[in-house]
Amino acid sequence: ENKAGAGGAATSEGMLANFFNSLLNKKSGAP
């Protein structure tokens, strides 16, 4: 399953960015 689409989020960098962004959002209390 690959939901990354054409945005390139399937790359390691994209995944790492997604991971850290999500953690930052979680930490800041964003929904």
Added chain:
Amino acid sequence: QQMMSEKAKELFTVCDAEEKGFITKRDMQRLQSQLPLSPDQLEHVFDSLDGDGNGFLTLEEFTDGFGGFLGMRS
């Protein structure tokens, strides 16, 4: 640099809920319900960050990865 380290530590503690001082793949899988990443993606992220591949993600490795992420953004 100092701010980056502090932020990395904050995020590290989110993953290391039991405050073991390291993160395992199991900790990552636990985050799956809270993060928009699939188990495969979380495993890939873990492997990317686990520089020495010993299955334990230390704060140092995590901070290195976070620094790389900030570098990508800037």
